[in-house]
Amino acid sequence: MKKQGTRDVHGRLIHTCAVEGCNRTGHGKHCNVHAMRLRLHGDVGPAQIRRRIPSNTPPADRLDIIGWEVDADGCHIWRGRLDEYGYGRVDAIKGAPLRAHRVSYERANGVELTRDSYLLHSCDKPACINPEHLRAGTQRENIHDMWAKGRARPWGREQEAS
Secondary structure (H helix, E strand, O other): OOOOOOEOOOOOEOEEOOOOOOOOEEOOOOOHHHHHHHHHHOOOOOOOOOOOOOOOOOHHHHHHHHOEEEOOOOOEEEOOOEOOOOOEEEOOOOOOOEEHHHHHHHHHHOOOOOOOOEEEEOOOOOOEOOHHHEEEEOHHHHHHHHHHOOOOOOOOOOOOOO
């Protein structure tokens, strides 16, 4: 491993990553892994990059391995991958990835949700996996919840002035 202050073959200085506990090197303040996370997420994340999780690990166990952070509202914000809508994703043993909040709810309540089941977030944070912030409902209830909270507008209706 190259030491801090050495140069690469192109003459650029090589530095040790500024993240505590990371001993990788890079050309700027951070190694490539932490620099990319900073660009994509706005923070450098955990000091140690998570190890690969074996493919036969059940989704409920993946929740504990990957983890969450508790925010000021008591939300358990998923630290893993997010989909394009901001919901946490957790890999299944076989098949498509699952939404992390569904896995959390199933584990906490000892139930298995059907594909057409809906979970409503009382906190309105898609990345929250706190089972206390989730309740089972229907698509209709989910839509009315969005309308009531101003996250969507009823189709064909003008938004009322507040």
